[in-house]
Each structure stands twice: as C-alpha cells, then as structure tokens.
Amino acid sequence: MAKKELIGNMMIAQSGGPTAVINQSLVGAVLEAKQQKQIKKIYGSLHGIKGILEEDLMDLTRESVKTLEAVSQTPSSALGSVRKKPTAEDCARIFAVLQKYNVRYFFYIGGNDSAETTHIINEEARKAKYDFRCFHICKTIDNDLRQNDHTPGFGSGAKFVASAFMGDNLDNRALPGVKINVVMGRHAGFLTAASALARVYPDDGPHLVYLPERPFAMSRFLNDVKKVYKKYGRCVVAVSEGIADRSGKAIASLFIKETDSHGNVQLSGSGALGDLLAGEIRNKCGISRVRADTLGYLQRSFPGVISENDAREAREVGRLAVKYAATQFAHGSVAITRKPGKRYAVGYKRVPLKSVAKETRHMPAKFINKDGNDVTQAFIDYARPIVGKLPPIGRLKGVPVKQK
Amino acid sequence: MAKKELIGNMMIAQSGGPTAVINQSLVGAVLEAKQQKQIKKIYGSLHGIKGILEEDLMDLTRESVKTLEAVSQTPSSALGSVRKKPTAEDCARIFAVLQKYNVRYFFYIGGNDSAETTHIINEEARKAKYDFRCFHICKTIDNDLRQNDHTPGFGSGAKFVASAFMGDNLDNRALPGVKINVVMGRHAGFLTAASALARVYPDDGPHLVYLPERPFAMSRFLNDVKKVYKKYGRCVVAVSEGIADRSGKAIASLFIKETDSHGNVQLSGSGALGDLLAGEIRNKCGISRVRADTLGYLQRSFPGVISENDAREAREVGRLAVKYAATQFAHGSVAITRKPGKRYAVGYKRVPLKSVAKETRHMPAKFINKDGNDVTQAFIDYARPIVGKLPPIGRLKGVPVKQK
Numbered sequence: 001m002a003k004k005e006l007i008g009n010m011m012i013a014q015s016g017g018p019t020a021v022i023n024q025s026l027v028g029a030v031l032e033a034k035q036q037k038q039i040k041k042i043y044g045s046l047h048g049i050k051g052i053l054e055e056d057l058m059d060l061t062r063e064s065v066k067t068l069e070a071v072s073q074t075p076s077s078a079l080g081s082v083r084k085k086p087t088a089e090d091c092a093r094i095f096a097v098l099q100k101y102n103v104r105y106f107f108y109i110g111g112n113d114s115a116e117t118t119h120i121i122n123e124e125a126r127k128a129k130y131d132f133r134c135f136h137i138c139k140t141i142d143n144d145l146r147q148n149d150h151t152p153g154f155g156s157g158a159k160f161v162a163s164a165f166m167g168d169n170l171d172n173r174a175l176p177g178v179k180i181n182v183v184m185g186r187h188a189g190f191l192t193a194a195s196a197l198a199r200v201y202p203d204d205g206p207h208l209v210y211l212p213e214r215p216f217a218m219s220r221f222l223n224d225v226k227k228v229y230k231k232y233g234r235c236v237v238a239v240s241e242g243i244a245d246r247s248g249k250a251i252a253s254l255f256i257k258e259t260d261s262h263g264n265v266q267l268s269g270s271g272a273l274g275d276l277l278a279g280e281i282r283n284k285c286g287i288s289r290v291r292a293d294t295l296g297y298l299q300r301s302f303p304g305v306i307s308e309n310d311a312r313e314a315r316e317v318g319r320l321a322v323k324y325a326a327t328q329f330a331h332g333s334v335a336i337t338r339k340p341g342k343r344y345a346v347g348y349k350r351v352p353l354k355s356v357a358k359e360t361r362h363m364p365a366k367f368i369n370k371d372g373n374d375v376t377q378a379f380i381d382y383a384r385p386i387v388g389k390l391p392p393i394g395r396l397k398g399v400p401v402k403q404k
Numbered sequence: 405m406a407k408k409e410l411i412g413n414m415m416i417a418q419s420g421g422p423t424a425v426i427n428q429s430l431v432g433a434v435l436e437a438k439q440q441k442q443i444k445k446i447y448g449s450l451h452g453i454k455g456i457l458e459e460d461l462m463d464l465t466r467e468s469v470k471t472l473e474a475v476s477q478t479p480s481s482a483l484g485s486v487r488k489k490p491t492a493e494d495c496a497r498i499f500a501v502l503q504k505y506n507v508r509y510f511f512y513i514g515g516n517d518s519a520e521t522t523h524i525i526n527e528e529a530r531k532a533k534y535d536f537r538c539f540h541i542c543k544t545i546d547n548d549l550r551q552n553d554h555t556p557g558f559g560s561g562a563k564f565v566a567s568a569f570m571g572d573n574l575d576n577r578a579l580p581g582v583k584i585n586v587v588m589g590r591h592a593g594f595l596t597a598a599s600a601l602a603r604v605y606p607d608d609g610p611h612l613v614y615l616p617e618r619p620f621a622m623s624r625f626l627n628d629v630k631k632v633y634k635k636y637g638r639c640v641v642a643v644s645e646g647i648a649d650r651s652g653k654a655i656a657s658l659f660i661k662e663t664d665s666h667g668n669v670q671l672s673g674s675g676a677l678g679d680l681l682a683g684e685i686r687n688k689c690g691i692s693r694v695r696a697d698t699l700g701y702l703q704r705s706f707p708g709v710i711s712e713n714d715a716r717e718a719r720e721v722g723r724l725a726v727k728y729a730a731t732q733f734a735h736g737s738v739a740i741t742r743k744p745g746k747r748y749a750v751g752y753k754r755v756p757l758k759s760v761a762k763e764t765r766h767m768p769a770k771f772i773n774k775d776g777n778d779v780t781q782a783f784i785d786y787a788r789p790i791v792g793k794l795p796p797i798g799r800l801k802g803v804p805v806k807q808k
Contacts, residue, residue: 018578020571023798043805047578057805070798076574078800083579100808167424167705170480174422174451175487179701270682271675271698278674294675296697297583301571303795304709391707394427394474396482401447401461404504 006131007038008104010322011052012060013045014077015110015117017141019153019300020160021307021314025109025137026079027072028318030060036326039105048082048110049117052094057101072315075301077109086117095124098132105133105325109318111140111151115333116357122331133325136333136353137318141300144188144360147351149338152317153300155310155386157184158194160302162390164295165198169205169236170393176234177289178225178281179205182274184299186242189213189363191299193375194383195238200393205236212242213363214372216251218280224373226285241273241294252276270294307388313346324350344385410535411442412508414726415456416464417449418481419514419521421545423557423704424564425711425718429513429541430483431476432722434464440730443509452486452514453521456498461505476719479705481513490521499528502536509537509729513722515544515555519737520761526735537729540737540757541722545704548592548764551755553742556721557704559714559790561588562598564706566794568699569602573609573640574797580638581693582629582685583609586678588703590646593617593767595703597779598787599642604797609640616646617767618776620655622684628777630689645677645698656680674698711792717750728754748789 044058045051125132141157183192189211274292339345367379448462449455529536545561587596593615632639678696743749771783
C-alpha cells in the first residue's frame with residue numbers, strides 16, 4: 001500500500017508537554033519533506049490541532065536550513081503546543097481544513113493522546129476515501145509509550161534529573177539533613193527512577209526512590225527515611241509526583257484536601273506534595289533539617305542539558321515518519337526498538353497508530369526493587385546509554401588527621 | 405607587616421551555602437599552599453568550624469593534583485559545610501585547637517557571616533600575641549558581599565537561573581499561561597535579577613521581576629500580571645524568595661501564617677511562596693492556567709552549568725588569599741574589583757576582614773526600574789560577562805499562511 005506517489009501538501013504539529021528535543025523531530029520531518037518531491041507546501045500548525053481548527057498556520061517551506069538547525073537545538077515546542085483532546089465535531093472540522101489546504105501528509109508529534117488523535121483523523125480520511133498519509137511522531141519525557149523501548153525526550157529529561165540529583169546529593173552531603181525532590185511522571189516512574197543514575201559513590205543519594213508503580217504508604221516511607229538517616233546522617237529521596245496509595249488515590253490529592261485553601265492545585269507547577277512529605281518527616285521522625293524541592297518544568301525544557309542519543313533519535317523518528325509516509329506506509333507511528341547486545345544500538349519500526357494510543361506503559365517489575373523503594377541494576381543498565389554521559393564528580397581521598 | 409617568614413601548618417574550611425565553584429577556591433588555596441615552603445601540613449576542617457571544634461580534620465597534603473583538579477570542577481563544598489555561628493566560648497576553643505596543631509595559616513571560605521567569624525578568630529590570635537595569618541575567601545551565590553564587584557558562585561548560580569528561565573519561557577510560550585519561578589536570595593535580588601538575562605526576543609520572559617530591594621504589594625503585583633497577560637496572552641514572573649512588604653515582613657511569612665498546618669516552613673526548600681502567589685492570581689485575575697516552580701537548591705549545586713569567568717575567579721581568590729598570607733598581609737579578605745572599560749576585566753585586592761563582615765550589599769538603585777518590577781539595562785551590562793555564554797535559542801521565522 002501507499003506505493004503510488006501521492007502529490008500534495010504536508011501539515012505538521014506538536015502536542016502535549018514540550019521536551020528538550022521535540023524540535024529535533026520537527027526539523028527531522030521538515031528537512032526530510034524538503035527531499036521528497038511529491039510533498040509540496042509544508043504547513044506548521046500553531047498549538048497543535050488548535051491551529052488547524054482556527055487555520056492558524058505557518059509556512060515551514062520558507063524556513064532556512066540554518067534557522068531549522070538552530071530551532072532543532074532549542075527546547076520546547078517551536079510551533080506551540082496544546083492539551084486539547086478533539087471532539088468528534090473537532091475531528092470533522094480538522095479533516096475539512098486539511099482537505100481545503102490539500103494536505104495529504106499529516107504528522108502529529110506527541111504522546112499517547114496525540115497518537116489517539118492521529119488515529120481518529122486517519123479514520124475520518126478513510127471513511128471519506130480521501131487519499132491521505134498520517135503519522136504520529138512519538139515524544140514524551142515520561143517514557144510511557146507502548147511499543148517503544150524508550151521515547152524521545154526521556155533521555156534529556158532523565159539527564160536533567162540525574163544531574164540535579166548529583167548536585168543536590170553533594171549539597172546534602174555538605175549540609176546534612178533530609179532532602180526530598182519531587183520528579184515529574186503522573187503514571188510512569190521512569191523519570192523519577194533516572195535519579196538513581198546520579199550515584200557515583202556507595203553512599204550517594206538518592207537513597208530512596210518512590211514510583212507510581214508501587215503503592216505508597218506513609219508509615220513505611222517514614223521508616224525508610226529514619227533508617228537511611230540513622231546510617232548516613234542524611235537522606236536524599238526521589239519521589240514521583242504521581243505516587244498513590246493502595247486504592248490508587250494520589251498522595252498529593254489526599255494531602256491537598258486538608259491543607260490547600262484555594263482548592264485548585266495540580267501535580268506539576270506546585271510544591272505542595274514535597275512540602276507535605278517534608279512536614280510529615282519533621283513532625284514524625286524528629287529530624288529538624290528537612291527540605292523539599294519540586295524539580296518542575298525545568299525537567300522538560302532546560303536548555304543545554306541534552307542527551308546526545310536522545311537528540312539523534314528524536315531527529316530520526318521525525319525523519320523516518322516522513323520517509324515512511326512518502327514511500328512505504330499510509331499511516332502509523334515510528335517506534336524505537338533496542339538491539340540486543342552489550343553495545344547500545346537502536347532500531348526503528350512502523351507500528352499501527354492504535355498500538356501506541358491511549359494506554360500508558362509502566363516500569364516493568366524487573367526495574368523496581370523488592371521493597372518498592374529503589375530501582376534495580378537492570379534499570380540502571382537500561383537507562384544509562386539513553387541518558388549518556390553525566391558530569392564527572394570528584395571526591396577528596398580524605399585522609400583523616402590523627403587527633404592530638 | 406607579615407614580611408618575615410612564618411613557618412607552620414595551614415587550616416582551611418568551607419562555610420554557609422555551597423556553590424558550584426566553591427571547590428575552585430579550596431583547590432586554588434591548597435595548590436598555592438603547596439608552593440609556599442613555609443606552609444607545612446595543610447589541614448582541611450570538616451563542616452567548617454565544627455571540624456575544628458571537634459578536631460575532625462583531613463590531611464589535604466595527601467591529596468593528588470589529579471584528585472584536587474577533579475574536585476575543583478565538582479559543585480558543593482568538598483570539605484562539608486556548616487551554618488553555625490561560633491559563640492565567644494567556641495572562638496576560644498577554636499583558637500586553642502589551631503595552636504595545638506601549630507596552625508599559623510587559617511583560611512575560611514564563606515559569606516559575610518564567615519568573614520565575621522574569621523575576624524573574631526583573628527582578634528583572639530592578636531590578643532594572645534600568637535603569630536597568625538588569617539584570611540577570608542569570599543563566596544556566595546547571593547552576590548551580597550560588600551567591597552566586591554561580584555562574588556564567586558554568583559556567576560554560575562546566575563547562569564543556572566538564566567538558563568532555567570530561557571527554557572521555561574519557551575515552555576510557557578508553547579503552553580501559554582502564567583508561570584512564576586521563585587529564585588533564591590533572602591535580602592539581595594541579584595540572582596533573581598539574573599533571570600532577565602534569559603531574554604533573547606522582545607516578547608521573551610521573564611516579563612516581571614520582583615526583588616527584595618523593593619516593597620512588594622500584592623495588588624500591584626496582580627495588576628502587573630494582568631497587564632502582561634493582556635498584552636502577550638502569557639506571563640513569566642521571577643520572584644525573589646525574600647520579597648517583603650513595606651514594613652519589611654517577608655511575604656512568605658505573611659501567607660504561611662494563614663495556610664501551613666505544620667508551622668515550620670522556611671524560605672528555601674519549600675514551594676509555599678510560589679504556590680500562594682499562584683493561588684492569588686488564579687483567584688483574583690481570572691486566569692486559569694497558573695503554575696509556580698521554586699528553583700530551589702539546584703541553583704547553587706547543579707553540575708555542568710558553570711560560568712567560566714566565575715570558575716576562574718573563584719580559583720584566583722583562593723590562590724591569592726594564600727599568597728597574600730604567605731608573603732604580604734597578616735589578615736584580610738580577597739575582594740574582586742572590576743576594571744573600567746568595555747572589555748570585561750577584573751582585579752583583586754586585599755580588604756580588611758571587618759569591611760566585608762556582617763552587613764550585606766543590596767542591588768543598587770540604578771539596576772532596578774522605576775516601577776520596581778524589572779531590572780535595567782545597566783544591570784544586564786553588569787551581569788552578562790559575569791555569567792558568560794548562555795545556550796543559543798533558535799526561533800522559526802514564522803511566515804503566516806494566508807487563510808483560505
């Protein structure tokens with residue numbers, strides 16, 4: 001299928017939470033499209049499907065290679081993003097606009113919700129017997145897309161998180177106490193787990209890692225902290241923003257009910273969860289120096305802290321989506337696979353849109369320790385090459401002076 | 405004075421909040437001491453004066469150059485730090501320990517409180533007619549030491565803050581709303597002001613900058629945000645953790661009284677101020693997407709985001725303190741001065757300990773705009789070379805497509 005040459009215009013858009021390398025995928029797609037003769041105009045839609053609905057478009061054919069290369073190295077979605085899930089009415093309208101602009105090639109960069117949107121738009125085209133090529137280009141710092149070994153954006157987000165914990169562990173070593181850092185990831189713990197890559201010396205933090213994949217119990221958490229604090233005189237904790245109790249209720253929401261006066265707090269962009277965990281430790285563990293930071297939006301947008309493998313792979317999934325659409329497949333998503341063997345090598349394959357849509361992937365059991373408060377070596381081995389080189393950390397030999 | 409050769413051992417310690425380059429000063433001092441024949445053993449005290457009081461010392465003479473160089477590039481205080489202000493009793497005990505270990509050269513890396521401690525220890529030695537050389541080595545991300553054009557640690561902290569705002573401004577541009585970032589700096593606004601270096605394009609944030617040097621009024625703040633939001637459809641705000649009202653009361657403390665159930669929250673290591681400002685905007689400006697992050701401890705310890713000038717100057721103040729003590733002065737602090745002219749060039753001078761002790765330096769009026777909600781070009785010109793190169797930011801030309 002899709003072997004005959006389909007002449008027409010292209011539309012591309014970005015959706016969901018930005019990443020540090022999402023523009024690599026955009027630029028990979030646009031540069032490949034410029035090579036494909038049957039693709040004429042390249043339209044960029046502003047703020048995802050919102051730009052299509054409002055016909056707020058940008059002519060990407062007019063961008064120079066120099067500008068595109070500069071944009072590819074710039075974090076956050078250059079076309080703007082959106083969190084809107086289209087209704088059936090929206091989809092009909094989107095499809096009408098695509099036809100009006102003779103768009104035959106549609107690419108949507110995003111996570112599982114965007115894959116679902118792409119799937120629905122593709123179904124509309126099929127029903128209308130409109131000759132159409134339609135690809136989802138994966139991205140998410142959460143690393144929670146099915147079919148993928150890992151997703152573009154995760155490596156750089158994880159590099160930021162691991163770097164942050166490296167520095168913060170050293171800070172905590174200099175001024176001991178308990179330090180909690182809340183990491184993004186509502187349903188999947190991959191990004192929080194990446195904090196473990198920060199460890200260089202055996203006593204380095206994070207000493208405890210809590211993931212949404214395991215039920216969080218406050219009493220066990222407090223006991224864990226006390227144990228580590230007794231051993232090291234300090235404790236660095238990585239907590240996923242999405243930790244939930246045995247019934248699946250987010251710990252953040254349980255607490256916020258009690259303490260927030262505005263009733264309007266969300267998981268990201270708020271320090272509430274960290275502050276509340278810190279308060280519990282202060283009150284119930286008899287430890288006075290307790291601090292909490294929420295790493296926040298920096299995790300997905302910090303410039304200059306980029307995994308090289310992540311940047312290269314993000315570019316490649318964008319490029320391949322256009323290449324597949326132009327030469328091989330009518331629709332799908334480009335997934336990243338991992339080749340077996342000790343040396344890190346990835347492959348790419350076209351997978352059906354439905355197979356990455358909607359549902360999220362979680363940390364497999366082999367990546368989480370038995371106590372549910374740390375990752376395993378298998379996770380470290382999995383994540384290290386995706387994240388790449390971390391800053392070198394030096395430590396004094398520290399020969400003690402005999403007391404006089 | 406101090407021209408005769410004084411033979412003896414050396415003690416060095418680190419104090420206060422760590423910085424990304426504080427170990428450059430340590431290593432600069434240790435490597436210089438190795439060159440000075442009259443300095444015999446080099447002791448490192450663990451956790452500032454606490455290590456002297458408890459005779460918890462490390463033999464730095466035994467550290468290889470390779471280890472020292474690796475440590476110099478590692479953030480946070482390699483010897484550990486402390487927040488303790490010594491009592492008169494402590495000072496007497498410190499002085500006794502220094503004598504016991506035949507310490508004739510004492511160096512204390514820290515801020516204005518550490519300069520005060522160094523001064524008191526020096527007075528003890530003078531009273532006892534103990535031949536002694538005693539230097540304070542400046543550091544603070546807050547940039548609030550008197551006598552200095554700027555202080556080691558500020559440049560790298562400011563680079564982190566500016567980079568964070570660059571990324572966060574792009575994130576906010578992709579998903580518009582109001583975004584507040586709370587920046588460290590209890591009394592001086594330099595670090596918060598550095599957020600303005602993030603601006604590349606005229607519409608870039610931070611659009612508003614609030615410093616502790618100007619009284620903060622909630623109603624004016626809300627009006628400012630509304631105005632920016634009306635103009636750009638989004639607003640990025642930099643807020644110093646130390647903002648206070650007209651009477652000098654910290655805004656954080658005013659709010660925390662009302663909302664915190666534990667009664668135990670501090671300015672740093674808590675997201676309370678950001679969350680509460682976000683709540684006010686949500687409730688009173690009719691803007692729904694409002695987020696707040698507190699940049700937290702990452703500002704002073706993030707590895708790999710280092711200003712080259714800052715690292716070089718931190719090394720140099722450490723080196724010069726030892727050189728001055730060994731060859732020229734009995735006591736003092738090494739201050740960084742700025743040479744006039746368009747090209748960035750610094751000088752170093754020995755200043756009296758008392759002249760940098762206790763009091764903090766604030767942002768001069770010429771660095772703050774009339775409305776008290778932004779910095780001036782004079783501040784940008786002052787700060788840019790201290791911070792150095794920031795990540796390049798690319799933007800699409802963005803040729804609009806005519807609607808069909």
